[in-house]
Amino acid sequence: MAPHASSDVANGAVNGSARQEPSPLFTVNSPNVVYTPDEIKSHYAYHTTEVTRSADNQLVATPKSSNYNFKVDRKVGKVGMMLVGWGGNNGSTVTAGILANRRGLSWETREGKQAANYYGSVVMSSTVKLGTDAKTSEEINIPFHDMLPMVHPNDLAIGGWDISSLNLAESMDRAQVLEPTLKNLVRKEMVEMKPLPSIYYPDFIASNQEDRADNVVEGTKASWAHVEKVQKDIRHSEFKAQNGLDKVVVMWTANTERYADIIPGVNDTADNLINSIKTGHEEVAPSTVFAIASILENAPFINGSPQNTLVPGAREFAEQRKAFIGGDDFKSGQTKMKSALVDFLINAGIKLTSIASYNHLGNNDGKNLSSQKQFRSKEISKSNVVDDMVAANSILYEKDEHPDHTVVIKYMPAVGDNKRALDEYYAEIFMGGHQTISLFNICEDSLLASPLIIDLVVLAEMMTRVSWKEDAEGAEYKGFHSVLSVLSYMLKAPMTPPGTPVVNALGKQRSALINIFRACVGLQPESDMTLEHKLL
Numbered sequence: 121m122a123p124h125a126s127s128d129v130a131n132g133a134v135n136g137s138a139r140q141e142p143s144p145l146f147t148v149n150s151p152n153v154v155y156t157p158d159e160i161k162s163h164y165a166y167h168t169t170e171v172t173r174s175a176d177n178q179l180v181a182t183p184k185s186s187n188y189n190f191k192v193d194r195k196v197g198k199v200g201m202m203l204v205g206w207g208g209n210n211g212s213t214v215t216a217g218i219l220a221n222r223r224g225l226s227w228e229t230r231e232g233k234q235a236a237n238y239y240g241s242v243v244m245s246s247t248v249k250l251g252t253d254a255k256t257s258e259e260i261n262i263p264f265h266d267m268l269p270m271v272h273p274n275d276l277a278i279g280g281w282d283i284s285s286l287n288l289a290e291s292m293d294r295a296q297v298l299e300p301t302l303k304n305l306v307r308k309e310m311v312e313m314k315p316l317p318s319i320y321y322p323d324f325i326a327s328n329q330e331d332r333a334d335n336v337v338e339g340t341k342a343s344w345a346h347v348e349k350v351q352k353d354i355r356h357s358e359f360k361a362q363n364g365l366d367k368v369v370v371m372w373t374a375n376t377e378r379y380a381d382i383i384p385g386v387n388d389t390a391d392n393l394i395n396s397i398k399t400g401h402e403e404v405a406p407s408t409v410f411a412i413a414s415i416l417e418n419a420p421f422i423n424g425s426p427q428n429t430l431v432p433g434a435r436e437f438a439e440q441r442k443a444f445i446g447g448d449d450f451k452s453g454q455t456k457m458k459s460a461l462v463d464f465l466i467n468a469g470i471k472l473t474s475i476a477s478y479n480h481l482g483n484n485d486g487k488n489l490s491s492q493k494q495f496r497s498k499e500i501s502k503s504n505v506v507d508d509m510v511a512a513n514s515i516l517y518e519k520d521e522h523p524d525h526t527v528v529i530k531y532m533p534a535v536g537d538n539k540r541a542l543d544e545y546y547a548e549i550f551m552g553g554h555q556t557i558s559l560f561n562i563c564e565d566s567l568l569a570s571p572l573i574i575d576l577v578v579l580a581e582m583m584t585r586v587s588w589k590e591d592a593e594g595a596e597y598k599g600f601h602s603v604l605s606v607l608s609y610m611l612k613a614p615m616t617p618p619g620t621p622v623v624n625a626l627g628k629q630r631s632a633l634i635n636i637f638r639a640c641v642g643l644q645p646e647s648d649m650t651l652e653h654k655l656l
């Protein structure tokens with residue numbers, strides 16, 4: 121991975137001289153790929169298989185090829201990450217983690233010296249197959265982060281909002297996630313980081329959160345003044361101005377809210393939603409206000425929580441303004457495991473008949489989720505994750521048949537952030553047999569979610585520098601659809617453009633992301649066929 125300049129942070133300020141863009145780890149040698157100092161342009165043949173039914177109901181598969189042009193802006197610039205809920209367990213943990221990595225810190229633990237790392241981040245700690253060695257035919261794998269010119273998390277300016285006034289050092293202590301030896305190494309910088317006051321509509325989160333709400337702006341329901349406040353915070357605050365930022369990504373990692381009712385005339389269209397905010401409709405959530413303000417500032421907005429922040433009106437507004445949105449709900453532990461295990465079982469022809477998912481945790485997220493309306497938001501996002509995999513196998517499942525699936529979450533303060541996930545997968549196997557898989561998974565919630573926050577921010581920013589056009593006379597480059605379904609790997613309930621399918625299978629999600637990035641540099645998808653090792 122290209123070496124990285126470090127920089128210091130005080131109150132979100134990223135100091136240090138302008139960074140030299142790191143040189144790419146690889147170049148593509150092809151007449152279809154052109155590199156300039158500012159851009160990578162590629163011509164890409166997209167091969168698919170179109171299936172039709174013949175008159176006698178036979179399936180007919182026809183290979184299809186579409187030609188696209190991709191363009192990647194190589195200039196990363198200075199990027200800011202603004203977290204809503206910055207003072208929470210995730211917000212304080214990801215901040216400390218970035219500071220520790222930026223400074224290359226190590227600290228003493230009971231098991232010995234621990235160095236900062238980005239484990240759990242697909243972007244920073246996973247590799248992808250580039251190809252095979254011309255001489256030895258061995259696989260050549262490269263860091264995912266080197267696929268395209270992406271921002272390095274060490275360079276992210278960090279800021280955000282919280283209804284709690286605690287500074288980030290106090291928030292880190294409250295979270296009880298990180299080792300004291302590490303906390304002491306970053307405390308001095310984190311003391312200087314203070315969340316901006318936020319908007320607080322009590323009806324949307326559990327009443328047990330009220331005691332934290334000492335850093336709020338006036339008004340307990342939506343108003344256009346709230347939108348303007350958030351816009352100003354993004355655009356004019358010392359955060360962006362002081363850091364000379366070129367771009368900001370806004371990430372909701374605040375409490376899980378209750379679902380908002382989708383009401384015709386209120387939030388079903390962009391115009392109705394804007395009007396509902398202006399008239400203070402009580403069904404407009406704080407998270408939706410942040411989304412609208414981010415869209416107005418052309419700052420990608422990602423929802424890391426399960427509620428339906430991005431109501432149809434918000435999605436339409438993003439589409440109208442060609443702004444990026446994504447969500448919902450970080451896929452960090454129990455559900456991530458589920459989306460891999462269910463994919464394996466069903467694709468192995470094993471008929472999963474029931475999934476029991478229980479977990480208990482003792483952090484503030486668990487406290488908020490102990491309230492039924494907030495739990496319901498999470499139950500929805502945790503329950504739909506198997507639908508696409510089940511629907512794809514008509515041998516095992518009749519139409520609309522699916523495994524029993526239950527989700528239970530209990531708040532047990534004693535275990536803190538170290539969530540205990542217990543799962544049982546029950547399946548029918550050959551000739552009337554059964555298989556029972558029981559999992560006990562201690563997921564340190566914030567340490568699993570924090571790398572996903574980094575991935576979502578880095579990838580959302582990357583997508584702002586990717587454009588495409590049809591291979592046709594006069595075609596203009598344009599951005600991907602406003603709904604960034606390319607982020608699905610990191611999310612439990614991935615949002616997709618209207619009318620497009622939701623893919624939850626973890627392997628498919630990762631392949632889609634990698635192969636889209638390969639296409640941006642003119643490389644065909646990695647098929648894993650390795651014919652070169654078979655046609656011998």
Ligand SMILES: NC(=O)c1ccc[n+]([C@@H]2O[C@H](COP(=O)([O-])OP(=O)(O)OC[C@H]3O[C@@H](n4cnc5c(N)ncnc54)[C@H](O)[C@@H]3O)[C@@H](O)[C@H]2O)c1
Nearest residue numbers: 205207208209210282283318374375376425484485565569
């Ligand atoms: N593994 C994980 O930690 C994980 C996984 C998936 C989803 N999530 C979701 O991420 C979110 C954050 O998780 P957490 O563990 O950091 O929770 P947390 O309760 O520790 O942090 C949430 C923070 O949001 C703040 N907040 C609440 N309403 C706000 C508002 N309107 N504006 C600004 N700040 C506000 C709270 O004061 C708190 O500091 C939750 O919704 C959780 O469900 C977490």
Ligand SMILES: O=P([O-])([O-])O[C@@H]1[C@@H](O)[C@H](O)[C@@H](O)[C@H](O)[C@@H]1O
Nearest residue numbers: 451452453454455456479485529
């Ligand atoms: O990502 P995951 O481990 O499946 O789901 C988790 C839930 O099990 C947990 O109860 C909740 O507090 C976290 O926010 C997260 O959503």
